[in-house]
Structure formats: structure tokens, C-alpha cells
Amino acid sequence: MWSNDFDEMLDFKCPYRHQFIANVVSHHDNDKEDRRFALSCRDIIPGGGDQGATCEHSGNVNNLDGIVDYTCPGNGYINGMKSVHDNGAEDRVWAFYCCRMPGKSLTQCTLTDWTNNYDGYQNYHVPNGYAMYGVYSVHSNYYEDRRFRYRICTVGGK
Template sequence: MISTKLTLLVLFSMLYWKITVQWKNDWDRPLNFQCSSRKSSIHQIVSYHDNKMEDRRFDFNCRHVPSVVGPVSCSLSGYVNDFDAPVLYSCPNGGYINGISSYHHNYYEDRRYRFRCCVPYSRHYHRNCSWTNWVNDWDSYFNYFVPSGYVIRSVHSIHDNFREDRRFQFEICQIVKH
């Protein structure tokens, strides 16, 4: 009885995961995602690593940033890392991450990343900022939700050449108007 319930739970979880996740990139292919509105930030990041492909697939969801009023300017950074090197990127001046772009190289089995930041024209600033722990272990799946009232300001990632994978952590902040 217990093994039947456990089997049904595992099957339901796998089916739910397959239905709800809509990968924004394929293995070894570019990733180009941005929220549909400039006044939205990425609030959920889902990622899965495959050891055969030595790559990650990503899915993102966005939500409105209620504290942002008035016009917003968004721009895409240049590439913030070399292959096999750390990522450390922060949005300035009350900005938040609204999109992510990357491409994969099979020789390095890694990705280079660019981030789209949106910054309100009217003066806003970050407060109550903190860094998450690592949201994933090597070669693993993760599903990170930004807490309500917060946005992702910064991304930190490290690469391991033996595992050919990355770990991620995020700086999350509240945004308030001056």
C-alpha cells in the first residue's frame, strides 16, 4: 500500500514537473529571455543540469514590481563572465533583473551570461538586501522563488570543470522610492 502511494506520488510529481516547466532554451542552444513588461522582475528560476549534455536548461516566471511607478529604462549588459569563470553581476540604482541571455560552448561545457536590468527613472533604491545560500548543488535541479516584495538585484555563480556545472546564488532586495 505504501509503495503504491509512493509510486503514484512520484509519477504525479514527474507529470506535474513536465507540464508546468516550459524550458526557455534547449541543450547547447542560446538562451534569450526577458519579462514581458519593463515593470516586472524575474521571480522564479527553474533549472536542470544534464550530465550527458553537460549543460543547463532554464525556465523563468515574472511578476509585477508594485513599488515601481513611472517610466522604466531597461538595458542588456555585455557578457559578464568568460567560460569557466565566476559570474558576479549587480543591477545599479534601484534596478532589478528582468531578463537573462546566454550561449553555450561545447569545448568549455559552460555558458557566458548577460543580464537585462530595468531601472526606474524616478529615484528608487535597494533596501533590506541579502544573499541567498547556494540555490543548487552540482549536477542538480533547482526551483528558486524570490520572496514576495523582493526582486533579484545580483547574480553570483561559480563553475566547476570536473563537474562541468554551475552553482548559483542571488542577492535579493526590496525596492523603495526616495
């Protein structure tokens, strides 16, 4: 079920380029001061194939203890997440894998409320009809944990 273990790298990509990360479940451990994640995917277009989808890696988007404020470029959606934990800072550096599909655009975008509390359980599901295209996260040195918000949009034709 878990995509990573505490203190280990998270390196998850959806099995197909036409999929986005649709569910994020995470659990924080106060002894390890880290989170493990269970990620799962959904088709960007129900029943659709890759249809020429292209993908790219973002590279690292934050420094340790820094804010994650990332959106996929050019109508891209988040197809994968990668993070490396540092035991000194008790935080993770994040990177994302973004894909885009020709002829599809993201519209009616919004930023979710916080999907977890510090030291709390996270169980976020992207609503039907939407796709995840960005992540906003802040780290607390007091809690040695992160809170997460997600940028989501509807998917339409260009």
C-alpha cells in the same frame, strides 16, 4: 515551459519593463553537460505599470569557466537573462537585462544561499516583497556545471 534547450542560447526578457525575474527553475543534463532554464516574472510593484522604467543590457559579465558576479547598477533589477553555451568548455557566458523605475529604490539587500548543487535541480523563488538585482555563480570543471546564488532586495520609494 523551458526558456531554452540544452546547448542552445537562453535569451529571456520579462514581458514588461516593470517586471523582474522572480522564479528560476533549471535542470542539468550530464550527457549534454548543460542546463536548461524556465524563467518567470513578477511585477516590481504589485499592479504597477512601467511608470517610466528604463532598461539596459549588461553585455557579457563572465568568461567561460569564470565566476559570474553581477549586480544591476543604479537601483536596477534583473528583467532578463541571456547566456550562450560553449560545447568545448561546457559552460555558458552570461549577460543580463536590467531595468530601473524612477522613484523606487532597492534596500535591505542580501545574497541567498546556494540555490542548487552541482548536477542538481534548481527551483528558486524570490520571496514576496523582494526583487532580484544580482547573480553570483561559480563553475566546476569536474562537474561541468554551475551553482547559483541571487542578490535580492526589498523595493521602496526614494
